[in-house]
Amino acid sequence: MTLDIFKEKGTPLDKQLFTWRELVQAPTSKLDDDAFTRVRIILMNGLESEALRFSHATARMMNGDMRLPLAQIRRVEQHQQTMVNWLLPADLSPLETTIGFEQVAIEVTASVALREPDAYLAQVYRFGLLEDFDHLYRFSALMDRVMGADANNIVQNYSDIMPGRPTIVEHRAPEDNLRDHYISATADPLSKLHAITITASENQTHDYYMTIGPMFADPIARQLYAEIASIEEQHVTQYESLIDPNESPLEQWLLHEAMEVYNYLGCAQYETNPRIKEIWERFVDYELGHLHMVMELFKTIENRDPAEILPQTLPEPIDYQSHRQFVRETLNAEVDLRAAGTQFTHKDDEADRAPLSIAYREQMNSEGSPSEIVAAGYQWTPGTELTEEKSAFAKGASA
């Protein structure tokens, strides 16, 4: 992308204004809009949620100089998140939204894994990808078997619905969820943008599942959300551990704002709905405004040049298209990988190299595995498995 983030100043903060009516626009259409429009909405909601989370955490640990600018920018980010998230329509049920979240985790993480310049970080993304890929399959089984609906009407044929690394074996001890972080001084800027993006996305997924899980009446649905929310928390632990903790809070803030410019720009570039594209373009300018405000703080408070941290122009954006082939190849090659400390190992070596995870997993699964129960014998079929007469009411079934 040719946008020069040092020259383009964007919209000044005092011109970033909203009304309630403007925040709550007509939503997108679940049926007519492209699945990747929904993917972008869910992703950007996650990134704005991260902007608030990071800003609050920082404000609680910083001195007086930072608290006001954090609060000022946070006010706008709050409303950006609202405008973005409220684009989801009311007929998109919590379970359908969940399918959308998992599609984000698959297609966005696949793009990140492909573009990531650091081999170890790319491996981490591929590792997480195969777990979220499995979640899509488990939630699709729930949708077919409990709600009587087809998850493919959400993913629109772009993403495969089949088992990945089985959720039942994704449960790990904390010792096996941390990863080695990049080294800020030498890491490619894209690696930094990737790490914040995926951490943000997974964190919002976790929070969403924790909110909606109890809204389901069915006990297996409640258990499945409990189980997969637990994996999403592990994913947040994994991805946030990639970020160099030696970066100062202001440096991380600068990277957060750059990450938002980068992602809104990518959304604008790919968006097929003109009304939504206008929102992405508007928020590119808003984020540039935030970025420049933080650049100034970086200069005055830390006496450092933002150019030490940020690239002149932004890297190629996330690729909003189906990564079916890449995902299948990754599945074939790496489904049997398990985590051992900060590294990965074959499942045959897990007992020796990650005994704490085995013990923890056995405890959690000792009264049954929701993800196995919900998808017992499940094979996605166009429409529903009922077309294959897989029901208690099928001829010859013993009800």
Add this chain to the structure above:
Amino acid sequence: MKSTAAKQVLTGNRTGMQTSPELAEELIEGAASATPSSEGGPQDIADYRGEYIAEGFPIGSMPMMPASEEGEADEEEVGMSVFLDKLSERLAFERTGTRLYEALLNKCETLGEQTPGPTLEDIEHIGQEELEHFLMLNRAVTEIGGDPTVQSPCADVAGVMSLGIMQVLTDPRSSMAQCLQAMLTAELTDNAGWELLIKLADNLGYDDLKTEFESALANEEEHLLNVRNWLSECVMDSAQV
């Protein structure tokens, strides 16, 4: 810490004003002494909602049909589009209906057959017919050139409406009578849905489908009658009248 709540104690329903008359009186007094911050009434909500309605964004549309030579949909295409939309709605309803009766069967198997109330065989019978209707509609949509996997706008709306029914049926705490009440809502809607579909098939000249739909409606009328009777008997029995 030693658990002090080994057994759940049922304390009775705590909702309603009479649960705590003294607190209720204070509550009423407080609310009556306050002044609303704005004038107007419930109509203000309607006016605001009206602004969004006037924008004219639909829930969704049917998949693109091949355009006629003139470039505009002719009467036949318009009729077909509406027919496919309503077929998709019934298909979604019967598919969900099969899952609803699976949940009801599950409830009955667990609690045991109750008198009055449906037997396991009764529920299996209805469930099998719901599945047959779904499969018949799947074939019908395919035969007239549609895609049975499409979620049409009416199917989507039907899905939204069914969510509450599913929540009641899959809730382990709901009683058989509460489940039957939810199923009555489904069956009333289902009967009306089949009646409308028969009329539409008739007006569009799909005589063979009309005959198949009439057969399905005859089943559904029986489902409705039975669910209504089971519910009535359960309620009368619990009221001991």
